[in-house]
Amino acid sequence: MNYKNIFILFLLALLFYACEKDITLDIPPPEEKIVVEGWIEQNKPAQVILSRNAAFFSAIDTSTLERLIIADATVLVREIETDVQEQLNVSIDFNFFPPFIYRGEHLLGKINHSYELTVIVDDFELTAVTSIPEVVKMDSVWFEPDDQLDTLGLIYFGFTDPPELGNYYRVFAKRLHKDIRFVPVRGSVYDDIFFNGQDVEYGFFRGRDRYRPVDEEEGFERFYFKVGDTIFTRVAMMDKRHFDFWRSYEEAIYAGGNPFAAPISLASNIEGGLGVWGGYAATYDTIIAKPQ
Amino acid sequence: MRFLLVAHLLGLIFLCKSYGQDRFTISGYVRDATSGENLIGASVYIKETLQGASTNHYGFYSITLEQGSYTLVASFIGYEVQEQELEIVNNERVNFLLDPVAVTTDIVEITSERLDHNVQSTAMGTINIDVERIRTLPAFLGEVDILKTIQLMPGVQSSGEGNTGMYVRGGGPDQNLILLDEAVVYNASHLFGFFSVFNADAIKNVELIKGGMPANYGGRLASVLDITMKEGNNRKYEARGGLGLISSRLTVEGPIQKEKSSFIVSGRRTYIDVLMRPFIRRDSPFRNSGYYFYDLNAKANYILSDKDRIFVSGYFGRDVFSFNNEDSEFSNSIAWGNATTSIRWNHLFSDRLFMNTSLIYSNYEFDFSARQTDFDIALRSGINDWNAKVDFNYFPDAFHNLKFGLNYIYHIFTPNNATANFREVDIQLGDPVKLYSHEAALYINDEITLSENIAFNVGLRYSYFEHVGPFDRFVMGDLNRIVDTLSYNRGESIKTYNNLEPRLSMRFKLNANSSVKAAYTQNYQYIHLASVSGMTMPTDIWVPSTDLVEPLFGTQYALGYFRNFFDNRLETSIELYYKTMENLIEFREGALPEDNINNNIDNNFVFGEGESYGAEFFINKRFDKLTGWVGYTLSWTNRTFPDINKGRTFPAKYDRRHDLSTVASYRYNDRLTFSAVFVYASGDAITIPTGRYFIEGSVINQFEERNSYRMEPYHRLDISIEYLHRKTEKYESSFNFSVFNVYNRANPFYIYYETTGDLESLSVEIKAKQVSLFPILPSITWNFKY
Structure with missing residues (x-):
């Protein structure tokens, strides 16, 4: 709930005269950077997507896609506590963008372990370290229809936050037959600064799979879960720097259009590049959305 | 150096006291003859010697002279000059009541000599x-x-x-x-x-x-x-007001007891909400929403005796915005505004020593509340000041105008205090925070006329600031995590600042119509505005200096050349300035509003410095049928923060190379006045993304240099016609027709980016859009006066 955005909204509504036009900005090209989107979860191998940045106004189409793709990088993940290292292998997966993903095989994430990522591509060498914290189990998960919207509603989680401050959560949901991946819910990232050590209940609107176009026909239904859905939920714990990245990401996405806000640069934990390398300690549940 | 300056000032006071036995003082007030209002900055001088003084903020002047016969002249722009012959053998009280000039009279003819204030005074800028x-x-x-x-x-x-x-x-x-x-x-x-x-x-x-x-x-x-509010006419009742497109005003003033006391009450309210209501469809989401603001000014004063006068004044204003939508379960209300009250007592200890004592209360408040489905949130921020002041104005002789006094302010700051609950369950947003501080100052200032050609304005200000408890300091460790909390009790001193601020300006008169002036000032500022956006928004938060936030410190050097032409009909000046600023605050890069919750807001600040320099050119024509001015500024303004822009110096958002304003009014006849305003300013410096990349399928902007892009320049022409439609002894009615932005320039307000297409079909395009606010806007206002 960002009250500044309401201000902006109002300001814009008020200025019924406001007019706009397309303009061309003469911008110098950015410094070339490698972008990392990598994660490792307990009992699962590491996965890393690599890409390059591009000039702000350059269009994306099949011809420019080629320039973004990095298919020949050396990607290494090392478990710091055991000094075990694995090189990841690249494969094509059209569920992601760009559609190349580096995956590990034998080195699986462990709770309370730390992982170092090294990426070598052309003249760049990028490094990052992340850790997988303890899992916080959900006591209950359920669907609840909105009073006035009949079959549409939110999903809820009840859990007990651990006593010490510094627990960071990210929430995903995947509807059976409807989603192809776990999609972050709307406002998926939060920490325990508001409820440290307490029993809490949290409700979430449905998020949007940003790899796919907005389904305009869905209308406002796209913000809700629906009676009849089978919903798989995934709540993942993170360390502070991993959390900082996703929080700045959400802030940039939701306040992205706010021209008065200070520009938001994502809080990257990658040395020598952009993006994130993060450990998740995930817990899974299933909800069958029923009317009340 | 600082010590010497104090010694010098003290020396001056004694010096002033040591002579003057066979000298006498003429003092008094200069007032408007029709309303009894004090005239501020009116000139009173001796025709024979051209020695003189200006009236202070309460219309008071004092001149000390040797025994003899003199002609005393009082003048003020827009008023008939008055002369009075005097044989001075005693201290004497001479009050002037000046008559406003009729519009048709040629003002220059009657006001003559003392209109060269521009060249004469030590004041710069x-x-x-x-x-x-x-x-x-x-x-x-x-x-x-x-x-x-x-x-x-x-x-x-x-x-x-x-x-x-x-x-x-x-x-x-x-x-x-x-x-x-x-x-x-x-x-x-x-x-x-x-x-x-x-x-x-x-x-x-x-x-x-x-x-x-x-x-x-x-x-x-x-x-x-x-800004000084009117005192209210103490001779007769008067009402004036206006009907405008978006608001109306009404002011009533008059004597409470004739020539002794008076009052003025003035109000204004907008009615966009009322006017818009019939046009909003019944099913519109804005149906139960609205916006309005209002102001109320009130003032009263009472002349207790020849030596004492009391003023009470107040201001109250609010902006109120509400949004209620029965369908969407979202409702919201925002209100903000100022309230001030001043009680002042003027007292004359002698013909040469004037005192004003003030008790002042100032308040600014911002309230926000919203409700969506099961979620309620309320936010409140503001500042409260209790202020006491004693100011003395001492006129030892015709060569000195001494001011000294002290000032104390108790500040109570309320940075964003949020409360929220979800389904009636409170969400922990931290205890309400209030910050308390004491601010005090002691000053002495002397305006010294050394000779006909040389005059100084020398001053020294001692300022004190203390942040006191109760207060909890959250100590930050690595990765911006809170590692410790230090608690301070009520009244416990947390941090104290003491500073001396020397002020010096001088004037060297080259000849009758030109002078060179120079100034050097140092200033400290103990309160800061934390702004997330580049605009001034009611959501900006005032914060005091603390153990982390050091006071702002500024040094300014200025040099100017002033010259009047055509018997002071045309004033011109060139001023050069160089200024440095230390301890400026900004939110750290990547700081988010929620970082302030359960934390000290200043833990999210970074600190840096700034510099600004430039030249200002000013041509001003105040008389005859055609009046107006041309002001042009060439300037540079930079900021350097170790933690912003990788420590590289960057231009401030409002670093404007060129800034030109032209204002002209032409009085065609007694009924018609035509006016025009033209402005031109270099575009704002803004930060724009240079690159972009993808995360989780979203386009992410990549920012590099801060404020490295310039928006298009801003320029605009406005015109107006003032038509005096009726004027009698008792009644006056006029219309103002204005056209804003005559040639419909689409000035840039902000730029945003639109992303179209999607990744699945591999067609994503980003476009920049520039939004402009106001096109050509005509308006009409009717003003009246009884």
């Missing part, structure tokens, strides 16, 4: 605005606005399209001390800055000091905007 003169200028949506007229002066820049926020010589909006009858006004704007809180009908005098600030002012780096 000081501008007095005639409120009556503002009235004839083009009015935005029919609202006469003092702050917008101030923005047309060289060295003062507007903070954006239609905005009343101002940047003076490279300083931010928080560096301006805005005083209304001595009370600080913390947020001088309505409706996001499109209108100022000052209702011109209730205002008598506006003085802007943008450089060479005398020692009686302090607490801000960049400027002082000292």
